[in-house]
Amino acid sequence: MNTYVTGGLAALALLASALPAAAETVEFTLINESSQALHYFYTNPSNSDEWGEDLLGEDGTLEPGMEGTVTIGDGSDQCEYDFRFETGEGAVLEVTNVDICTLDSYTLSD
Template identity: 65%
Template sequence: MNKILLGGLAALALVAGIAPAAAQTVEFTVINNSSYDLHYFYTTPSNEDHWGDDLLGDSGVLEAGYQATATIGDGSDQCLYDFKFVMDNGAELIEPEIDICQLSSYTIND
C-alpha cells in the first residue's frame, strides 16, 4: 500500500525537478491519525482558486494509522497553501493557509 503512495509521490517529485529555479519544492510527512483511509490529497497556493492534482496519484491511498512523505513541487514560490483531504467515507477536510515553508509534518485527525 505505502509503495503505491510513495511511487505516486516520487513521480510528483520528478516533475518538480523541472520547475524554475525560483520555485520551491517542499517535502513533509503526512500522518493519517484518523480512523479513515485518505483517498485524495489536493493542495493549492492560498492565493489561487483551483485545486492542483491529487498528490496521492491514481491508485494511492494513505491508510488510517500510516504516514508518508508528500512533495509539493508545483512551481509556486508561495508559502501559504490550502489543503483538501478526502477520506474513504466521502468526508472532506479543508485546511486553509498552511505555511508549507515552515512545515515538517501535518497530522490528519478525526
C-alpha cells in the same frame, strides 16, 4: 577592485541563505491519525482558486495509522497553501493558510 566584487557576492550569498525558503519544492510527512483512509489530497497556493492534482496519485491511499512523504513541486514561490483531504467514506476536510515553508509534518486526526 576584484576584492570588493568577491566580498559583495559573498555578502549576497549569506543574505540569501538567511531568507525564508521559497515553496518551489517542499517535502513533508503526512500522518493519518484519523479513523478513515485518505484517498485524495489536493493543495493549492492560498491565493489561488484552483486545486492541483491529487498528490496521493492514481492508486494512492493513506490508511489510518500510516504516514507518507508528500512532495509539493508546483513551482510556486508561495508559502501559504490550502489543503483538501477526501476519504474513501466521502468525508471532505479543507484547511486554509498552512505555511508549507516551515512544515516538517502534518497530522490528520478525527
